[in-house]
Amino acid sequence: MNEFRATLAIVRRHIDRRFALDWAMQFTIVAAIAFAFTRTFAHPLIPLAIASTLAAASAAERSHAESLRRLTFFAMPLYGRQLARAHAIAPSLLALAIPAGYAFGSVARVHAFPVELLAAMFGTALVSTLVALSAIFRDGIRAALYVVLAAAAGVAVMLPWVLHAEHGFTLAAALAAIVSFFAIRAFGETLARYDPLPA
Amino acid sequence: MKILRAAGVSFVRDGIELVAPFSLALEAGAEAELLQPNARAAAIAARICAAIVRPTRGTVYVGEYETRLQPPQAKRLVGFVDASGFEGGAHALRCEVAFRADVWNLDKSAAQARASEILAVLGDGPYARAIALALVADVALVVLDRPGEELIPRVRRFVPGAGILHTRESDTISPAEPALLSAAR
Numbered sequence: 001m002n003e004f005r006a007t008l009a010i011v012r013r014h015i016d017r018r019f020a021l022d023w024a025m026q027f028t029i030v031a032a033i034a035f036a037f038t039r040t041f042a043h044p045l046i047p048l049a050i051a052s053t054l055a056a057a058s059a060a061e062r063s064h065a066e067s068l069r070r071l072t073f074f075a076m077p078l079y080g081r082q083l084a085r086a087h088a089i090a091p092s093l094l095a096l097a098i099p100a101g102y103a104f105g106s107v108a109r110v111h112a113f114p115v116e117l118l119a120a121m122f123g124t125a126l127v128s129t130l131v132a133l134s135a136i137f138r139d140g141i142r143a144a145l146y147v148v149l150a151a152a153a154g155v156a157v158m159l160p161w162v163l164h165a166e167h168g169f170t171l172a173a174a175l176a177a178i179v180s181f182f183a184i185r186a187f188g189e190t191l192a193r194y195d196p197l198p199a
Numbered sequence: 200m201k202i203l204r205a206a207g208v209s210f211v212r213d214g215i216e217l218v219a220p221f222s223l224a225l226e227a228g229a230e231a232e233l234l235q236p237n238a239r240a241a242a243i244a245a246r247i248c249a250a251i252v253r254p255t256r257g258t259v260y261v262g263e264y265e266t267r268l269q270p271p272q273a274k275r276l277v278g279f280v281d282a283s284g285f286e287g288g289a290h291a292l293r294c295e296v297a298f299r300a301d302v303w304n305l306d307k308s309a310a311q312a313r314a315s316e317i318l319a320v321l322g323d324g325p326y327a328r329a330i331a332l333a334l335v336a337d338v339a340l341v342v343l344d345r346p347g348e349e350l351i352p353r354v355r356r357f358v359p360g361a362g363i364l365h366t367r368e369s370d371t372i373s374p375a376e377p378a379l380l381s382a383a384r
Contacts, residue, residue, distance in 0.1 A: 002304040005301050005302075005304055006301060006302045006304070008301065009298050009301030009302050010302070013298060071251070071281055072295075072298075074251050075249065075251055075274060075277075075279050076274065076302050077270075077271040077272070077274040077275035077302070077303065078271055078302070079270070079271055082271075192270075195246075195252045195253060196246070196251060196252065197212070197217075197242075197243060197246075197252065198238075198239055198242040198243065198246075198282075
């Protein structure tokens, strides 16, 4: 088994025309929000909350969930953790549209955007996406709770930076890396335990 | 050599026994039919034997691999065909074959040629396309979920040494009684 070749094949399958459209749409919507409200959203917590909420909702979106629940993926000779890594790449790339769009909208309006805020938004979006992926294989209230948890986790990891703690940005980046690692592990565990039953 | 061994396998979800306990053993090169009382039970039993769904009770071995502990190794030996078949058209099928070739680490052009060869014999249709997809890799066990009777001898042509297990709905089995293997040759 060539895991890299298998991973690449799964990523290529996710990154299709619809993915490009979703990326462009997400970028445009967030850019429009930033263009309209960047002066009002002076506190960094607001763009971070926007990034985490949108990233969590986008990763757990139902049609995306249905495509990942296809039997094809579960018949493949891969461990849950390998499948989880492969499945996480496309949503992570999609999540990057949010900070990119926000920075674009802000720059267009006020001709400036702090690099640290951009990096923090990237971290937030990534953490929220990776935590929200586990919602895909859950239904109803449990899925909704996972999305809420993902949105909260995305903001929470950046709190050391938002609250101006000493070495706050480094601490926030380290927290984001740790939470992302465990989120991927949890997603792998979810995939390994999931039984694709017929309707 | 036994390619499939299932012992005391059942599947329970939310307290409801969806698949009643069954046991079977299938030799490489042999065929067997697994009867189940309804379509859902047949589909779940097929997925259990293909290492896709984990049984609630009992153990399943594909070759020497226990499906709960070593699912990738077990899945690598299995070609699974779902009852719904493959609904995509010719282009989607070519993409799917290429995808499988990547995942199973096969030569892409050889995989496309094998799929075309299989379709030429089985005819075109969702189930035949799903069989072609399942057999692009060199498998030791073929699990067919509720196939047409006429398909099995034709599938055998492409996997002479593999075990073939297929499920079937049977009115003669009630959900309460064990759905045992009915035939092996």
